[in-house]
Amino acid sequence: MRTSRRIAAAALAAAMIAGLSACAPESSSPSASPDGEPVAGGDATIILGIEAVRGLDPAFLFNLTPSGDANRMSAIYDVLFWSDAKTGEVTPQLGESLEPNDDGTEWTLTLNEGITFTDGTPLDAEAVVFNYERIQDPATGSPLAGLLEGASFTVADDTSLTIALPEPNLQFDRVLATSLTHIASPTAIENDADFANNPVGAGPFVLEEWVRDDHMTLVRNEDYFKEGEPYLDSITFTPIKDPTQRINTVSTGQAHAAVPGSELSFKESATGSGLEVTSAPTGGGPLLMFNVENAPFDDVRARKAVQLALDINDLTAVVDPGSSAPESFYAPDSAFFPSESMFVQPDKDAAQELFDELAADGKAVSFAITMPASGFFTRTAEYLQSRLSQFDNVSVTIDTVDNATLDERVFRNRDYQLSAQIVPVGDPEPNFAKLLQTGGQTNYMGYSNPEVDAALESARNSTDEGERGDAYATVEQIIVDEVPVLLVRNQEAYTVHATALNGLTLHGDGSLLYDRLWLAAP
Amino acid sequence: MTVLQRERARVSNIRPRSHTLHRLRSIGGRALHLVAVLVLVTLAGTALTDLMPGSPASIILGPTASDEAIAALNAEYGYDQPLLLRYLQWLGNAITGDLGVSIQSNQPVVEVLLQRLPVTLELTVLALLLSLAIAIPAAVYAASRENSMFDRIVSGLASGFMSVPVFVIGVLLVYVLGVATRWFPVAGWAPLSSGLAENLHFVFVPVLALALGEFPAFYRLLRSDVISTLREDFVQTATVRGMPRGYILRRHVLRPSSFSLITVAAVAFGRLLAGSVVVESLFALPGLGSLALQSIPAKDIPMIQGIVVLVAVTYVLINAVVDATYALLDPRMRRI
Numbered sequence: 001m002r003t004s005r006r007i008a009a010a011a012l013a014a015a016m017i018a019g020l021s022a023c024a025p026e027s028s029s030p031s032a033s034p035d036g037e038p039v040a041g042g043d044a045t046i047i048l049g050i051e052a053v054r055g056l057d058p059a060f061l062f063n064l065t066p067s068g069d070a071n072r073m074s075a076i077y078d079v080l081f082w083s084d085a086k087t088g089e090v091t092p093q094l095g096e097s098l099e100p101n102d103d104g105t106e107w108t109l110t111l112n113e114g115i116t117f118t119d120g121t122p123l124d125a126e127a128v129v130f131n132y133e134r135i136q137d138p139a140t141g142s143p144l145a146g147l148l149e150g151a152s153f154t155v156a157d158d159t160s161l162t163i164a165l166p167e168p169n170l171q172f173d174r175v176l177a178t179s180l181t182h183i184a185s186p187t188a189i190e191n192d193a194d195f196a197n198n199p200v201g202a203g204p205f206v207l208e209e210w211v212r213d214d215h216m217t218l219v220r221n222e223d224y225f226k227e228g229e230p231y232l233d234s235i236t237f238t239p240i241k242d243p244t245q246r247i248n249t250v251s252t253g254q255a256h257a258a259v260p261g262s263e264l265s266f267k268e269s270a271t272g273s274g275l276e277v278t279s280a281p282t283g284g285g286p287l288l289m290f291n292v293e294n295a296p297f298d299d300v301r302a303r304k305a306v307q308l309a310l311d312i313n314d315l316t317a318v319v320d321p322g323s324s325a326p327e328s329f330y331a332p333d334s335a336f337f338p339s340e341s342m343f344v345q346p347d348k349d350a351a352q353e354l355f356d357e358l359a360a361d362g363k364a365v366s367f368a369i370t371m372p373a374s375g376f377f378t379r380t381a382e383y384l385q386s387r388l389s390q391f392d393n394v395s396v397t398i399d400t401v402d403n404a405t406l407d408e409r410v411f412r413n414r415d416y417q418l419s420a421q422i423v424p425v426g427d428p429e430p431n432f433a434k435l436l437q438t439g440g441q442t443n444y445m446g447y448s449n450p451e452v453d454a455a456l457e458s459a460r461n462s463t464d465e466g467e468r469g470d471a472y473a474t475v476e477q478i479i480v481d482e483v484p485v486l487l488v489r490n491q492e493a494y495t496v497h498a499t500a501l502n503g504l505t506l507h508g509d510g511s512l513l514y515d516r517l518w519l520a521a522p
Numbered sequence: 523m524t525v526l527q528r529e530r531a532r533v534s535n536i537r538p539r540s541h542t543l544h545r546l547r548s549i550g551g552r553a554l555h556l557v558a559v560l561v562l563v564t565l566a567g568t569a570l571t572d573l574m575p576g577s578p579a580s581i582i583l584g585p586t587a588s589d590e591a592i593a594a595l596n597a598e599y600g601y602d603q604p605l606l607l608r609y610l611q612w613l614g615n616a617i618t619g620d621l622g623v624s625i626q627s628n629q630p631v632v633e634v635l636l637q638r639l640p641v642t643l644e645l646t647v648l649a650l651l652l653s654l655a656i657a658i659p660a661a662v663y664a665a666s667r668e669n670s671m672f673d674r675i676v677s678g679l680a681s682g683f684m685s686v687p688v689f690v691i692g693v694l695l696v697y698v699l700g701v702a703t704r705w706f707p708v709a710g711w712a713p714l715s716s717g718l719a720e721n722l723h724f725v726f727v728p729v730l731a732l733a734l735g736e737f738p739a740f741y742r743l744l745r746s747d748v749i750s751t752l753r754e755d756f757v758q759t760a761t762v763r764g765m766p767r768g769y770i771l772r773r774h775v776l777r778p779s780s781f782s783l784i785t786v787a788a789v790a791f792g793r794l795l796a797g798s799v800v801v802e803s804l805f806a807l808p809g810l811g812s813l814a815l816q817s818i819p820a821k822d823i824p825m826i827q828g829i830v831v832l833v834a835v836t837y838v839l840i841n842a843v844v845d846a847t848y849a850l851l852d853p854r855m856r857r858i
Contacts, residue, residue, distance in 0.1 A: 053626045053816060054582075062584050141591050143584040194628060211637075212627065213808035213816070214711055240709050240806040241815075244693075248701055248708040402819040405575045412580065412587075 038503060042519030043234045046071070046512075047246045047258035051213050051239040055196025058182035059135045059142040064509035066493060067259040074507070075218055075235055075514040077182035077201030080109070080128070082513060083174055085280035085493050085506035087334065088427025090177045093513070094123065094202060094225065096159070098177075104170035104461055111159040115202050115225045117185035123202045125161040129153040130186040132163075144179055146441055170461050171429035178430070178508050204230035204515040213239060224515065231503070231518035247496055250275055256519065257497035259510070262286070262422055263376050264323040264489070270496040278495050278504040283331040284425030284432065285491030286376065288384075289410075291417050292484055293446035296358070296365045303483035305354035305365065306418075309388055311346040316489050319379045326490045329425055329432060329476050335465050336428060336472045342480050352391055359393035366395040367417035370410055373400050377420055380488060384418075411444055419444070424491045424509050428472050429460060435485065436475065447484035556838045560831065561613075567830035568609045571823050577601060578625050578821045599625060601823075612827060621831065622824035626817070631828035634813065639832065641711065642802070642809035644725060646794040649732035650787060656733065657740035658783075662771050664741075665748035677745070680738035692731040692804045699727050709806040728805040732798060736790055743786055747779040754778075777851055784851075788844040796833040 049067030054060060056073055064070045080095040090098070096110045115123040132153060135142040150166030165172060188200035199207060202225070205218035216237040220230055238255065240246045243266055246258040251273035260266040267277055290297035290306075297303050312325040327343045330336040358365055371381040378400060385396045401409065410419045423442060425432045433456045434441040438448040452475050459471035479485065493510025503516040579595035580587065596602045600611065615622060621631035664673040683691070700708035706727045712720040751757065752775060760770045795810070802811035810829060817825040 051816065053820065055627065138588075138591065141583050141587060141595070143587070197628065211808065212629075212634075213806075213812050238710060238806065241803050241812075242709075242806075245696070245709045245804065245806065248696065249710070252700055252704050252708050254707050254710065401575075404581045404819055404821060407584065408575060408577075408580050 036502075038231050038516070038518040039520065040228070040231050040518070042232050043236065044232050044257070044501060044517060044519055045236045045238060045249075045255040047238050047240050047249050047255045048072070049239065049241065049243070049246065049259060049261050052216070053212075055194075056199040057196040058131065058184050059140055059144060060196070061179065061182065062143055064178060064511065066495070066506075066508070066510035066512075067261050070508055070511040071259065072216065072237055073182045073199075073201075074203070074511045075205045075237075076199050076203045076207060077184060078203035078515065079177070079181040079507065079513070080111075080183060081173065081177040081181055082507035083177040083426065085424075085508060085510050086282060086331070086426060088174055088429070090173045093515075094183070098173045100170055100172065104168040104172065105165055107163045107165070107172055107176075108156075109161050109163060109176075112225060113159055116223060117188070117200055117202045118206045118221055118223070119185050119188055119200045121185055121187045122158070123183060123185075124158045125155045126158075127186050128183055129155055129161055130189075131183050132180065134189070135180070147175055147179055168461050170463060171427070174427055175430045181508075205235055208234075226515055229515040231516070232514075235514065235517075244269070247273065247275070250496055250498055253498070255498075256501040257495055257504070257512075259495055263320050264492055264494075265321045266496070267492075267494060268322045275496050276499050276501075278497065278506060279492050280426075280494070280506045280510060281331060281490065281492040282424045282426045283326070283329050283334060283337075283428075283491065284423045285326055285487055286380070286420060286422045286489045288380075288486040288488060289419050289421060289445045290484055290486075291414060291419075291445055293414065294417055296363060296367055297417060299358065299363055300482055301354050301358055302363070302365050303486075305351045305358070305394075306388065307344055307483050307486055308347045308354070309351035309391060309394075310384070310486075311387075312343070312488055315380070315383055315387075319383055320376055320489055323489045323492075326487045329479070329487065330428065330472065331426070334427070336469050338473060338476065342476055344480060348391075355391050355393040364393050364395075368397045368399045370399045370401060370406065370416040370419045372403055372406050380420060414444060414446060420488075422491070424493065428456075428468075428475075432456075432472075432475075433460065436479065445484045447482075449478060449482065452478055552838075552842055556835070559838055560834050563834040564613070564616075564827055564830055565609055567827055568612070568823065569605060571818075571821060571826055572605050574821060578823060581821055582625060612824075616827075616831065621828045624817075624822055624825045626820050626822045626825070631824050634825065635810075635828050635832055638808060638810045638813050640714075641807055642795060642798065642811060644714075644721075645728060645732065645798060645801070645807065645809060646791060648725060648729040649736060649794060649798075650791055652729055652733035653737035653740055653790075654787065657737045657744060658776075661741045661744035662748055662776060665745045665752065666767065666771055668749060673745075676741065680741045683734050684738035684742075686735075688731055688735040689800045689804060691734050692728070692801055695727050695731050695734075696804070699730075709804070711805075711807050725807075728801050728807060731801055731805075732794060736794070739786060739790070740783060744779060744783045747782055748775055751775045751779045780851065781848065784844055784847055788840050792833070792837045792840055795836055796829075 048071055052069050052072055056069060056076060058073060058077060061069060061073060079093045081090050081092050081098055083090050092098070094112060094115055096112050099108050100106065109128065111123065111125065111128070117123055132148055132151070134140050135144050136148050136151070138145070152164045154162045154164070156162065182201065184195070185200040188198070189195050192198055197210070204221055204224050206221050207216070208219045209217045218235045220233050224230060240249065243260045243263065246260055247266055247270050249255040250258045260270070267279070270277055290303045292298055316323045316325050325343060327341040328338050330338070355365055369381045369384055371377040381398045381400070385398055388394050388396050410416045421442065421444070423431050423435050435443055436447065437443065437453050437456050455471040455474045459468040462468050462471070493506055495504060495506065495510065495512065497504060500520045501517065502520060503518045505513045505516060507513055577592065577596055578599065578601055579592045583591055583595060593602070600608055612622065619632070623630055624634060660676050664670070664676050667673055696708050699706045707724055710724055712724045714721045757770060757774060760774055798809065799811035799815050801807070802809045803815055810832070813825065814829050817829065
């Protein structure tokens, strides 16, 4: 009895010591490249924020958040076209060209020749149409269906098709390059009921192994359409919920790159740990949404009062240190950035006057902030509550909800008063327009202004940058005056990575392009 | 035959029969108990998910879905049925071992649970062993030298660790053992199939974080129980008879002092199994905790029910094991 106990104790001790002395697995590294030219080989580990719980079906790309599915889909399906995360500029990849007719009612999409999915079937015009018609089909229940509502497709030959839109849209290429850019094998979709968990694309990598909440290993697609690419032998995605831990794994050499999420304060801690940051500062960002259909924010004075009461510079410093207050909805280096700052200086006296005026009219400003339970949003809600409570005739409560409730209450039923969402604006099309036009996909405020609609419409159907600039300046002025939304921080998509990882290109809302990633020797 | 011998013969004759009967009755009782607990717990689990706002279909289809699409999907999964009917349907399937399919990932619930259980089980067992390995020698030693320097230091440490939440301990350990020294990985998991050394290398820091949170309760309990046992007459007798101190502590004191410890350790085992959510999430371990964290906000009802069943069964089984352990430790318990 006693002997066996001793053996057990010794075994436990030995096991612990073995654990102590074991070393982290070393990833194989390619040979050195002194001139900075890409080299082939190497296995990269990339840390994301959330697991692809529902699988990887391109028809269910809910949002383009790089910490989730958009990164995985980019590796497996690649992109027909990609939009630069910073400028919104559209560049071909699997596709060869995407050209509109004169009025933007018809777009001709041409594919590169000879591309095959990893199951050997061709990625041709028929395959693209199959994917798009599947998204349109109400039976699919795709959240992207609205983007293709009323569109019809005609296959011209193996590599080209035309997309006829119900309304002119000269910016449709930006929509396609962000939300409709991943194409899956029709054969795999038709034959495999569990296709979402066994995705088949024509991208640079092929799914090899997937242990949920642990790792997803992708290996090089030997038949990838670009000669010599991808450079890496394999990519492993690992989900880690805690953003600090995501950066820790990279700084300790356990992983090569991580997507820290929406908070910008992690950028500083990453550079402090000697890591590189590849980023794409854009316009837009986290914004407060006022429900203009419900009291108290159906009265523009209430929205204006909140705008004047808040010092956004102070808010950014408190809520997300290292970020800044945006001067415009458009990125500082975009063609649409205004010559004068659109930032509204806080004016506490004016705000108090408005609050008093509303109270005198029997419309005292009393509202709930409905926010998701995540760090940035929770802190924003607490900040708003503490600062607005300093005014008379204002009362603020916080209603913290989970994402499912947020979906239902705010995004679907619009049963809220003040909430928030993040809208990155590279080019104002499509995100800015979706947010502000009447009935726009992310216009959860219920905001409607014919003047804004007309300006967005004219900007959409003009290729003249000056004309677009005037229209977007008009929109921004109206938004600053009427305050259906209030920007609270600048936006920047970024990926933290080890110096050895090169070739990072951010597309969409900040996902990587995987054909061009390469690893230098340590 | 003396009176004593006759009495012994009588006892030895009747004991086996009543013993067997008693055993059968106790096993039957326990099985009934298990069934009752499982029914109540899973029913409560279903009812609670029902109270959560939002329907599973609206979560699956996202904010842009139409009301008709949501109604159709709810009907497909049967979520438009009354609670009790849904529960009975689920129960019928569960009895045949079919816990359904995750409405999020489409994977069979049983398969997912079997994949996750080993991770959480390893974490729990190692954390419990490590915390006991710290608590037992420290408690016995401290109790035998009450109010000594050692006693005061370890009791202070125990109070300290008891008042620090596990996520703080976890973050500190990550910093010290991962980021600063790089002795251990900061997060992640290596299954046993990739080698024991590799597996322990990944699991050590999370295990330590849990163990440091658990050991104070064990330590304080055992220390006070040992102190009171040391005041018992038989210990005094053993001491007077000149038995070595260490021998008395190991052979005479530890065993009668460990009843409360075993009960508390068993409860801790159940709690760790169901509730190491924080540690699993901090260290990105693919166990039951992260699964629960993912399934509950997503209203993945079949998965939540599966986790509830698994945890409830484990709890009841652990209690049975604890009862059996009492009998091992104290022969008197076998006759009661």
